[in-house]
Amino acid sequence: NFYQKKAWLPTVSEIKKANKNFSIKDICRLLGYTPQAYHQKIKHTLIRQVNEDLIIQQVHLFRKEQPRCGSRKLLIMLHPFFIKCSISIGRDHFFELLAKNKLLVRKTKRSVHTTNSKHHFRRYPNLIKDFVPLKAHELWVSDITYIPLKNRFAYLFLITDPTAERSLAFM
Template identity: 45%
Template structure:
């Protein structure tokens, strides 16, 4: 502001805003000091990223502790995050996808028996699917579903720690048990398995 009103003395400006000249100078130099510290931090971040391009803010903050102490810079992790965000220096996290479908396997591949089949009532066609729950940073639980293709109702499920086909078959057993022994015997179900999936024609 002083540069915009250079014809007015500093004492008059301070009087207008009700502050002392000491407070003005203190605020001015604190701003300059903060800018210098932020520039130092940004430069150090860039230096670290030369060898660690994908390093995140949390790990970066830990690595920078000796540097911050050496230069007497007080900056918490949240402040570092804000500074990196303002300067477009945050690293985007890569989404790790769990593969639950494998089309390139050594198992026998069966013909698609349901390609032209359209169910007209419940319990004519069941299909399976698998999803997963992340329970910690390194482990997952897999849940196999058996769904009625006509009503879209889940008729069987099974939770397991692996993607083995036997786990999906457990979900099928649950669905057949719910259907009833008599209905299952009369239906002569055709079961088609491929990798981790199952299709059942109850015709």
């Protein structure tokens, strides 16, 4: 069949609306389907829509208690509900349903963890605490920082002379 299989149901409805003289039976036979297939498809579509609405309601209930609960975990948690209501839905269809209704949990933006002072390694004393430099090049201080780029972070390492107020080196 050259045309999409899913497009025949709305086609039958549109032809019936446009031309009242044709029966559903005639239109279905013209398109190569039985009237029984037409009515079964309508019933199946209606049941699917009701099931999707039930699933969305249940997802909203779970998300009230656990707003960051992921889709796979939700699918597992909803499994007893699916069995009780005789709903059959696969993982991919469930994900598509959540995406269509904007219910997928967005990934949190990854932040950069810079200084970790709570470690078991040796901590060195602050040697410049009471030191006052009198001229240039008596004291150099260095620091490392992250610069956010489009898809990643870059390191910036600076060596500065506080008395000269300019960078001596950077990488």
